[in-house]
Amino acid sequence: MAQNLRAVAARCIYAVVDKGRSLADELPSQLSKIAEKDKGLLQELCYGVLRHLPELEHDVRDFIKKPLTGKQRVGHFLMLVGIYQVKYTRVPDHAAFNETVSACKPLKCEHLKGVINGVLRNFQRQQTNASHVTNNSKNIADAIVYNHPSWFIKKIQTAYPEQWQALLAANMQRPPMWLRVNQRHHSVEQYIALLTAADIEHQRLDESSGAIQLTHAVDVNKLPGFQLGWVSIQDAAAQQAAGLLNCQAGDNVLDCCAAPGGKTCHILEQCPDIKAMTAIDIEASRLTRVEENLNRLNLSAQVIAGNAATPQQWWNGELFDRILLDAPCSGTGVIRRHPDIKWLRKAQDIEALTALQQEILKNIWSLLKPGGTLLYATCSVLPEENSEQVQRFVNETPDAKHVAISENSTDIGWQILPNMAAMDGFYYAKIVKTTA
Incomplete structure (x- = not known):
């Protein structure tokens, strides 16, 4: 039976942040627990919360008197999932609230329903008076502003004094999907023609490279000849x-x-x-x-x-x-x-x-x-x-x-x-x- 995807997301994020498990190891096992139509949203919630973790934890801190610890800790990550939906997804607020609060039951923290509902609704009200955390925030730690650990920010500032902010900003972006054409089967130009015929938008890295960037990610099985070995998924830098x-x-x-x-x-x-x-x-x-x-x-x-x-x-x-x-x-x-x-x-x-x-x-x-x-x-x-x-x-x-x-x-x-x-x-x- 498919489970509440907010509960699954909270468990997954808890496993990464508190238990030190890799998202690449944790997420595949969690995807099997939810309906097919919800898998994209589960990935969005897990990746999104981990991208914006310090910022979201700062948001929660404003509305909760005592941090959730021990067996209640998964409830903390459920609140982050709820706030992320309000800030960064198109999920209607009422649906985000209802589904997030409903997740308390499968997470065995029903006693936190009132707390989590209160945090989400207080955050929603605050949104009309206070914008998202921005780089102009003077009294907020860099870790919250840039959503990176402080030690890493300091290393990047030292190594790239002119570029550190741009580098941190790039880390917050969604990565593109890059293709590597197997030129034993087709030239890059020939494969580009196949992509065009399949209505898959794309652009080439440069004339000397076989790397092709897709405008929008697609299922690999929609790529011409993927199962036949005509093309592979690989970032242009690795190529x-x-x-x-x-x-x-x-x-x-x-x-x-x-x-x-x-x-x-x-x-x-x-x-x-x-x-x-x-x-x-x-x-x-x-x-x-x-x-x-x-x-x-x-x-x-x-x-x-x-x-x-x-x-x-x-x-x-x-x-x-x-x-x-x-x-x-x-x-x-x-x-x-x-x-x-x-x-x-x-x-x-x-x-x-x-x-x-x-x-x-x-x-x-x-x-x-x-x-x-x-x-x-x-x-x-x-x-x-x-x-x-x-x-x-x-x-x-x-x-x-x-x-x-x-x-x-x-x-x-x-x-x-x-x-x-x-x-x-x-x-x-x-x-x-x-x-x-």
Whole structure:
């Protein structure tokens, strides 16, 4: 039996914020509990509340004398769901109020009905006299104004003093849907013609790229030839990896931390005559997605569950010509796609991540042939994971040479910021192993 979707949303948000579960892990299991017609609204509520969490909690704080704790805590997130509907959705206020209050029963907090109803109605009345939180609010903390944790705002202000507000604003936007054309089947121009014939609005990133941005997201099954492997879903920033790695015929290639396999498949699409592709990931469960993508696209690779930090446990001893290291990172470049990152990631995580990246870089480097290329990649915007990490590695590794890939040849790597040409935040650096 389908459940009250506000109750399901509150449980899902509670699991993320208080229990530290990823939204990508939690939401699929919750979607099965509600009617098909309500699934879009459930996703809207979960993503929306997590995007605007500090702001919504500030709104609630104005109308409740004592914070809800313990077993009542899920009621707190139900109030956030209710206020989000009033502020940011087209759900009529009366429907939002009734359904939100009704959710108290399946959440086993019926004693909170009066409190939650009072908070929602007081907020509604306040709306006529006080606008939403804005960037002009002088007496409100930045975390509430910008809907990001304070530690992250400070890091972004330091790293990007001229762009920090624009970067935070980009993180609050809904991400576009990007397509990668499999040019073994169609040219980009041919596939664009198929999209036009299917009345799917789109635009191309640039003439040199196969990346196509859809004006509105669509179900993948509506994309011409999706099940036949003609096209894949992949952000334009992630699509840069294959071109930068620039594999050649006969190359032995390693994709480290490969799941879910988008870059693995793109490399094979672009250069089908490489000698071999090895794709590893530490999480065996995530390799199922790699296999699914390879099968749909009719591609082949050796897929191995292995730790990039300890290659001796899985490496067969044959050196690689090209290595893509999509390093474990903070994920701070893809917050617009995964707003839960803001609340799951902590300031102290960054030091541990940079130490892990250093360890992987050092150990994977020994698998690269002299004259070979390693492409270091992250979906982070933090310099300590990106340019500082690569600079340190090059300084400490005698046979490592950084090769400029950005327009500014003095840059260490290429930092793509969120919403730069509508792309995700991403970082790339090309490092070549010298032969001397």
